[in-house]
Amino acid sequence: MKKQTYFLLFLYNRYIIEYVYLVFIKMEILSKYYRILIIFVVIIALAWFLKNRSEDTEDNDSYFPNYKRKQYFFSYHELELYKLLNVLLKSQYWEKYDIFPKVRLADIFEPTGWKKGLSKIVSKHVDFLIVDCQNHADPVLAIELNGESHNSYVQAKSDDFKNKLFNEKWLKLITINNNEVQNHERIKEILNTSLNN
Secondary structure (H helix, E strand, C coil), rough: CEEEEEHHHHHHHHHHHHHHHHHHCCCCCCCHHHHHHHHHHHHHHHHHHHHHHHHHHHHHHCCCCCCCCCCCCCCEEEEHHHHHHHHHHHHHHHEEEEEEEEEHHHHHHCCCCCCHHHHHHHEEEEEEEEEECCCCEEEEEEEEEECCCCCCHHHHHHHHHHHHHHHHCCCCCEEEHHHHHHHHHHHHHHHHHHHHH
């Protein structure tokens, strides 16, 4: 019912604006400034309508977005690396370290007094985060698994942001390529070097 009401109000406002516009044309006093003013009013009215419509949709208890359950939590290479890292950590470091997959940057860092800072990290994550279980689960190493998607401009820009953030906060971030996952000795070397330095 509310949606229909907003739609009728929108149409009503639109017809009023068009009527005023036609009156100005007939009176031949519609200068460039009047055109700008009318366009501005139309934009404001449309923005108000869309804002109220979205709020009404979100507040409606019967509204529920359509979701689909993902078939796989990990990609093939992510799962292989996760299993390997678990084995290496437990065999070499016993229970000192633990590993968490797909950790949001907002769970590792928090902005200091700048709300926009949160929006830059809330949708980004690292593939794996290794924490020190003997020191309040303090993050010690982040791992990114790079596939073909990391060659895109958008992903490269996101990677640059992550590298800068981790460097500034003195937290190690290492990158492993998909084609390195099967090389267990190489992964072992990377892990030991990163954790022991």
